[in-house]
Amino acid sequence: MELRQRALEVLRLCDPEEKSAAAxxxxxxxxxxxIATxxxxxxxxxxxxxxxxxRPQLLHHTAVARxxxxxxxGRAVLIHAIAHIEFNAINLALDAIWRFAGMPETFYRDWLRVAAEEAKHFRLLRDHLRRxxxxxxxxxxxxxxxxxxxEKTADDIVARIALVPRTLEARGLDATPLIQHKLRQVGxxxxxxxxxxxxxxxxxxxxHVAIGNHWYGWLCTRDGLDPVAHYAALVQRYEAPRPKPPLNEAARRAAGFSEAEMRWLQHG
Structure with a gap:
């Protein structure tokens, strides 16, 4: 088995059970x-x-009821939404593996680990929904x-790593404790x-976010880019969402965000 070709094959699978099992x-x-790097x-x-x-039916995010x-x-809707994020996260990791040639072998192994853990998360949530x-x-x-x-970052690996794992997925670090608080209140x-x-x-x-931060830093060093300034430019160019406060500062620091990056995220 060659990893990158297999990742593309698994990415194209439609059945969630089959895709998560394959990952x-x-x-x-x-x-x-x-790995044919x-x-x-x-x-x-x-x-x-x-x-x-x-299924599920895909709508614009503003049309999805909360x-x-x-x-x-309501709890089923919430868990379903998180399961959908995790299913998409399997796809995101697989796409990074097949799409971007010329990276070190550890890059592909890192995203393989992410794909497998996202598959595990999806299965935990789907089983919870069912049972x-x-x-x-x-x-x-x-x-x-x-x-x-x-899709927007398909031709730019720096933008992909900056704006998917360390932006969109990092928002989950902030949102999860708030969701857990609400669920504890339900009891x-x-x-x-x-x-x-x-x-x-x-x-x-x-x-996973730490992996994104590691490879974003590696790419910026390779390309002679200032990580904070280039990130700000990418957010504007691709209209990426800003994090919603409160930030989970402990989790973000554990995932490798620098103090300069934390200041930018909090104050712009």
Missing amino acids: LDMYAQAARIS ETRLTAPPADTLPGRPA RSPATPE QLHHDYGDFPAHQGLWSMC TPDALAAVAILDTILREEVG
Whole structure:
């Protein structure tokens, strides 16, 4: 098995169970997998990326309704939304593996780890939806904001690493404790079980954002770019969202954000 070609094949899979299982299987075989780091793979038709199921229905993010987690239906909507983010995150990691040639082998192994952990997160959340909330992935509408940024940065690896893992995914570091607080206030067994799942996700997402920060710093050093100034330029060029306060400062620092970056994120 060659990792980058296989990542593209898995990215195109439509069934969530099959895709998550394949990502985990790739990671299980990591020690034996070869990586054609210099090969430039031929991109398939854009409308085949990523492979996704017929459901959930995809809407603009402003059209996706939010509901209070005080009700079982509201908690199902919330967990479904997070599961959709994790499903997209599998795709984002796989896309980074196949799309960008010429990086060190450790780059591809890092994103393979991310893809597998995102697959684990998706499965934890989907199982919770089914067992605790009597719903399944696809039962509610979702949005495609994460993949939209993936498409916009398809030709610029620096922008991709700056704006997907360390911007969009880093927002999860800020949002997760707030979500957990609301679920603890609800206090039902399913809500508290969801808090425990989110503990696992938050801990591992710190590592994913750290991988993004590491490779963004590596790319900036390679290309002679100032990380803070170039990040500000990329945010403006690609109209990336700013983080919503309060920031999870401890998690962001643990993920490798510098003090200069923290000041920019807080004050611009």
